[in-house]
Amino acid sequence: MPPRTNHLGLARNEYKGRPSTLCPGCGHDSISNQLISMAYELGLEQHKIIKMSGIGCSSKTPAYFLGGSHGFNALHGRMPSVATGALLANKELSCIAVSGDGDTGSIGMGQFKHVIRRNVPFVYIIENNGVYGLTKGQFSATADEGQFLKYYGTNHMPPIDLALEAVIAGCTFVARSFSGDAKQVQALLQAAVRHPGTSVLDIISPCVTFNNAATSTKSYPYGKDHEIPLHEIQILAPDYVEERDEITIEDYDEGDIIDVEMHDGSFIRLKKLDNDHDPRNRRMAMEILERSMREQIFSTGLIYYEEPRPTLADTEELVDRPLALLDDADLRPPKSALDKVMQSLMAG
Amino acid sequence: MAINAQTQTKVETREPVINDFAFSVATKNGSGSQTSNNVLVMSLFQMGIPVNGKNLFPSNIKGLPTWYTIRASKDGYTARKALTEIVVAYNDGTATEDVANLPPGGVCITTDKIARVIRQRDDISYYQIPVAKLMRQTKVPSAFRKQVENMTYVGAVAQLFDIPLDLIYDVLLANFKGKVKVAAMNHNVVKLAYDWTADNIVKTDPYRFEYMDGADGKIMMTGNDAGALGAVFGGVNVVAWYPITPSTSFVDGIIGFRGLRQNDSQENTIAIVQAEDELAAAGIVVGAGWAGGRSLTSTSGPGISLMAEFAGLAYFAEIPAVFWNITRMGPSTGLPTRTSQGDLLFTHFLGHGDSRQICLLPGNLKEAFEFGWKSFDISEDLQTPVFVVSDLDLGMNNWLSDPFDYPDKPISRGKVLDANALQEFIDEHGKWGRYMDVDGDGIAYRTLPGTDHRFAAYFARGTGHDEMAVYSERSDDWVENMTRLRLKMDTARDMLPQPIIDNGSGADIGIITFGTNEDAIREARDWLANDGIKTNYLRVRALPLASSVSDFIDAHKSVFVIENNFDGQLTQLIRLEHPENVSHVRPLALGDGLPMTPDWIYDSLKEQEG
Numbered sequence: 001m002p003p004r005t006n007h008l009g010l011a012r013n014e015y016k017g018r019p020s021t022l023c024p025g026c027g028h029d030s031i032s033n034q035l036i037s038m039a040y041e042l043g044l045e046q047h048k049i050i051k052m053s054g055i056g057c058s059s060k061t062p063a064y065f066l067g068g069s070h071g072f073n074a075l076h077g078r079m080p081s082v083a084t085g086a087l088l089a090n091k092e093l094s095c096i097a098v099s100g101d102g103d104t105g106s107i108g109m110g111q112f113k114h115v116i117r118r119n120v121p122f123v124y125i126i127e128n129n130g131v132y133g134l135t136k137g138q139f140s141a142t143a144d145e146g147q148f149l150k151y152y153g154t155n156h157m158p159p160i161d162l163a164l165e166a167v168i169a170g171c172t173f174v175a176r177s178f179s180g181d182a183k184q185v186q187a188l189l190q191a192a193v194r195h196p197g198t199s200v201l202d203i204i205s206p207c208v209t210f211n212n213a214a215t216s217t218k219s220y221p222y223g224k225d226h227e228i229p230l231h232e233i234q235i236l237a238p239d240y241v242e243e244r245d246e247i248t249i250e251d252y253d254e255g256d257i258i259d260v261e262m263h264d265g266s267f268i269r270l271k272k273l274d275n276d277h278d279p280r281n282r283r284m285a286m287e288i289l290e291r292s293m294r295e296q297i298f299s300t301g302l303i304y305y306e307e308p309r310p311t312l313a314d315t316e317e318l319v320d321r322p323l324a325l326l327d328d329a330d331l332r333p334p335k336s337a338l339d340k341v342m343q344s345l346m347a348g
Numbered sequence: 349m350a351i352n353a354q355t356q357t358k359v360e361t362r363e364p365v366i367n368d369f370a371f372s373v374a375t376k377n378g379s380g381s382q383t384s385n386n387v388l389v390m391s392l393f394q395m396g397i398p399v400n401g402k403n404l405f406p407s408n409i410k411g412l413p414t415w416y417t418i419r420a421s422k423d424g425y426t427a428r429k430a431l432t433e434i435v436v437a438y439n440d441g442t443a444t445e446d447v448a449n450l451p452p453g454g455v456c457i458t459t460d461k462i463a464r465v466i467r468q469r470d471d472i473s474y475y476q477i478p479v480a481k482l483m484r485q486t487k488v489p490s491a492f493r494k495q496v497e498n499m500t501y502v503g504a505v506a507q508l509f510d511i512p513l514d515l516i517y518d519v520l521l522a523n524f525k526g527k528v529k530v531a532a533m534n535h536n537v538v539k540l541a542y543d544w545t546a547d548n549i550v551k552t553d554p555y556r557f558e559y560m561d562g563a564d565g566k567i568m569m570t571g572n573d574a575g576a577l578g579a580v581f582g583g584v585n586v587v588a589w590y591p592i593t594p595s596t597s598f599v600d601g602i603i604g605f606r607g608l609r610q611n612d613s614q615e616n617t618i619a620i621v622q623a624e625d626e627l628a629a630a631g632i633v634v635g636a637g638w639a640g641g642r643s644l645t646s647t648s649g650p651g652i653s654l655m656a657e658f659a660g661l662a663y664f665a666e667i668p669a670v671f672w673n674i675t676r677m678g679p680s681t682g683l684p685t686r687t688s689q690g691d692l693l694f695t696h697f698l699g700h701g702d703s704r705q706i707c708l709l710p711g712n713l714k715e716a717f718e719f720g721w722k723s724f725d726i727s728e729d730l731q732t733p734v735f736v737v738s739d740l741d742l743g744m745n746n747w748l749s750d751p752f753d754y755p756d757k758p759i760s761r762g763k764v765l766d767a768n769a770l771q772e773f774i775d776e777h778g779k780w781g782r783y784m785d786v787d788g789d790g791i792a793y794r795t796l797p798g799t800d801h802r803f804a805a806y807f808a809r810g811t812g813h814d815e816m817a818v819y820s821e822r823s824d825d826w827v828e829n830m831t832r833l834r835l836k837m838d839t840a841r842d843m844l845p846q847p848i849i850d851n852g853s854g855a856d857i858g859i860i861t862f863g864t865n866e867d868a869i870r871e872a873r874d875w876l877a878n879d880g881i882k883t884n885y886l887r888v889r890a891l892p893l894a895s896s897v898s899d900f901i902d903a904h905k906s907v908f909v910i911e912n913n914f915d916g917q918l919t920q921l922i923r924l925e926h927p928e929n930v931s932h933v934r935p936l937a938l939g940d941g942l943p944m945t946p947d948w949i950y951d952s953l954k955e956q957e958g
Contacts, residue, residue: 018818047804050639050797063807063819070797072638073809074631075657081588081623081631088586088619088632089641090798111631114624312621319615323585324640324796328759330617331583331642332721333608335754338581341605342751345567347394 006043015040017067021060027179027205027220028058028127032065034182035096038189039066049094050086054079054108057134058100058127058205066096077108080115083122084312090322091313094193095122102132105141105160112162116169116198118312123192125201126162127179130218131211144217144296149210164289166200167282167304173199174285174304178223179206184300187233191268194235197308204298217296230277230288230301231258231270238265260305268302279305362453362554367397367422367562369555370432373501374439374446378410380495381438383523383534384502385416389746390519390568391511392420398562400426400867402745402943407593407684413442422562426748427868430947433555436501437462447472455553457504473553475545477504482540488533499534503541508549509557513542567751571716571742572646574752575672576601578720579644580608580618583759584670586643587620588632590651593684594740595674598646626651630658630671637662637669637733638808640764640796642724646672648740649691650681652698659733660699661810663833666783666792668727668762672736674743677941686941687740689863690913693920695735696891702830704837707891708736708845709862713749715889716742719845721755728762730840731791739912741943742864763793767801774803781816782806783829790836837892844890847897855882857957858904860897860933862888862918864943865910871946876953883953888918898926907933908953914939 003011015036020029039046046068053059055076062071074082083097104112104126115124130147132138137151141160148154166174173195175188185203192199206212206220214221236259258278260268270279277288277299285304292299319330371388375381382403389401397420406412417428431451437443437458443466447456452471459479468474479500488496506516516538520531576598579587589599602620609617623629629645636643647655652673662669675691677683698705706726708719719736727734765773765780773780773793780803783792792815795804806817813829814820861869866887873883886900901907901922909919916935923930936952938944 045800047798047800052635068802068805070795070805071807072635073807073811074635075661075810078627078631078658081628082635082638084621084628085586085588085632085635085637085641085643086639086797087635088621089636089639089643090796093639093797110624111628114628118621313619316619316621317614317616318619319611319617322640322798323617323619323636324798326583326585326617328583330609330611331585331759332581332755337608338577338752338754341577341608342567345569346565346751347396347563 006040008043008045010040010043012036012040014068015046015066017062017064020064022057023209025208026057027129027207028061029064030179030182031125031127031185031203031205032061034185034189035065037186038193042190042193044094044193048092049096052079052083052086052095052097052122054099054103056100056103056132057207058098059103061098061127077103077106078111079103080108080111080120080124084115084118084120087120087122088313088316089324091318092322096125096193097122098125098127101126101128101130101140101142101162105162109165113165113169116166116171116200119172119197119309121196121198121311123189123199123201125203127205128162128202128218129205129207129211130216131207133207133210137210147216159293161289161293163200163202163303164286164293166202167285167289170309171200171304172197172306172308175199175201175302177201177203177300178227178298179203180220180223181227181229181300184229184233187235188302190235191233191262191302194262194264194266195308196263196311217298223298226298228297228299229273230275230299231272233301234269234271236267236269260302263308268305270302279303282306364556365554366556366558367420367560369434370417370419370429371434371436372432372446373416373418373436374442375414375498376410376439376441377406377408377412377414379498381414381416381498384498385418386746387502387516387519387523388505388511389418390523391515392418392557393563393568393748394515394519395511395557396560396563397557398422398424398426398748400746400748402428402741404942405685413439420557422560424562425867425871425946427871427946428943430945436505437466438498438501440465453553455555457501457508475504475508475549477501477541477545482537482544486537486540488537492533496534496537499537500541503538504545506538507542507545508551509555511557513539563748565751566748568746568748569713570597570744570746571710571713571738572598572674572744573601573604574713574716575710575720575736575738577605577752578717579670579724580605581755582721582724583642584644584724585618586633586636586641587618587645588623588629588643589645590623590626590629590647592626592648592651594676594744595646595648595651595672597744598672598674626654627658630655633669633671634658634662634667637667637727638665638797642728644670644672646674648674648676649678652691652695656698656700659705660701660703662733663699663703663705664810665808666731666794667733667808668731669733670723670727670736671733672738675737675739677939683941685740687943688913688939688941689739689911690917690939691737692862692913692917695737696921698735704892706730706732706734706840706844708734709889709891710736710738710742711863711866711887711889712742713747714752717752722845725757725760726843729760729791729843730836731762731794732836737863739864763791765793765795765799767799767804770795770799770801770804783813783815783817783832785832785835789839790832790834791839841892841894844894846894847889848887849896849900850885851900853882853884855884856905857881857883858886858900858907859883859910860886860888860900860907860918860922861910863912865912868944868946868949869910872949872953875946875950881954881957891921893921893925897922901926901933902929905932906957908936908956909933910936910944910949912939912944913937
């Protein structure tokens, strides 16, 4: 039997990258797998995607998915600026970026905040495990206060909540998830990739080597026992109208379903679970993040959404054609233009 | 235009000196003197007199002393002179020193108030302007009075040295972009001082300006503007920067010229992003260069320091991008508003590990424009960052120049494969790898993101990689890659702007320099020639060094490397690259924060040679 293919006629295998060199069982590999599935399911054209990353375990992963996409493993904490430049040079590219809690929460905090401020349209995934893996187990800035690790003992500093930082910076799509919750990660990725603005996904992704004790809030056992999804999430693409009709769910009362309409006409359908969270409400988003941090509640799902502001390419008022593809005539004014400037600078 | 404003009160006591003297204008920073000084320089330029204005200003918004030197030279020498014959002493804090610095026979133009507190000399001419009294007679609103006050010395200078009043009005109008009201307000003050000087001052000095044809067909501009204009004609399309003196006006220049590249709907072909710091600015241009943009950032020493890591990445991942370093005095914050050539070695070796960056070294306005556009072609041809190392003196001061030549070569995008070319490459070579050197010049073929071919993608990285761009920690892959990068740099030597060489005189003494020292050296060489000391000359215009540099060194008994830094950095580089037979190569390195003078070069060379 031939393998199942998507509407481009491609099998899922064709969206894979090179074999992972991360530790077996690493949460990051699950996320790479979801990225492969997302691109396959949505039938994305790989040559129109760029993969960007900084430095760290997480930042190695773009080599492990979408082998048909150009990728750039940049500098520690500086991925956002490199992605900004690439997307300015060619605004028709889609961008999936992978960072970690060290790459974003410490060395890269400035670029993280500013890329959001400029609303560069890309998916910014933070594979958050609370620990520095490549340098063998130091605390990261997202580690819990009071946590104990072999390398440094007890962490006495409060954590930085990167989802909260994203909301404060003006991010219009903020989600938190757990790499062990494949279904939710998949749904959030499918929504994020449609969002014409910076989408931040803070995904708790356990480090099986340095930070996987059940007492750590960034571990598999903890995540599996404590994850509290805010909603069930379903993505309704604009071209899947008939499927939408099928989703009339008698089990849910009116008001228990929130349909978040996205910019491209698709919907994020959120079926409420045991809470009242509405991701379209900024105050609620900040409240739930504050409370989650304070009380160490592992709430996951779409935390915050709003209609995106103009992107950086919009505010730059660029020509339609990608700058990288401009003709020589667009890049060099004629001789008469230079002569005119020279004339204006001459005496007399 | 007739000059008919001569008055009866003038008494000429010495042979007239026409169009061949220098001014120093001493004011307080932030007092608005920049406009007055510009008006004087532009007026002399309009009179056809070769002129150069240099702003020697402090790192300060308001209050600290600042000097502006203006040199007019009928013979076309426009370097800063060690001594100026005339001082406008409008800063009470420095007036005594300013007057003390005048040569015998010099001229001091000052205010009546300052004149009361400075120690008088009997060998110079004093002209005192009652500034406060004159300003009371104007109708200038009190809010503008302080700013316009400096126009009194413009009026006095115009009267004393014969700059026509109506010309000054035209220059003011151009300076204020056609705003008649502001121009008139300033000009009224100029005229008041002009008339008062005519009626009350007896001229006892020999200095005068006259119309001539020394600036016919020439332009005046700052180096930053010239470089920016060059970039616009070079096809820059992504600019990222962070404000820092003295490079800020470079990007201001691009913003000013951006309209030359807009389409009919006023949409931009140049994106300009003010980044959060120089790290991000470098990241943006590297990302853009990787994706096929013609990207540029402009910065100075502290910014270049921050960009070091990205420079190493771009060198090793082989990504084109243009970096302008408008050098100021370091180390550290150093003298932020003073010129220097002290970043040569740091910029050339920017990045850790064995990296060596291409540097272009403009020495004048025309080269600032030329390297402005050419840097993009070089960067894309060689797939490597290009650093244009200018300095504050060229960047921020007005320079006289012939008009710029339109680019004589079409835009080059280097070895970029689109989908069809990639297929042809694969058909010919069996496969394509991002770092495969099939031409033997060290330069591989690259693809851009967005290329619709199943084998177009590659993974750019600063980590070790093989020719297929796959991660590799193998020693042989590493050595092979570094060997190819060295070959690429050797290929570059012949592609880069070659040195300017003046080998005419059959001299034993050779002078080597780079950048903006040329004017001062030209004049010093003429003085030396008058003394019977012949010199040859070579100005380096790019790094890595061209092979003609070693030929020049070998051809002379004594070689002086003149540079405006403390450690003799070009000398060190020459010794590094041409270790044989360099005992006769000596640095004449100054590095005092000021543009070089012919006086210092002449004296130092005579002392060393003598």
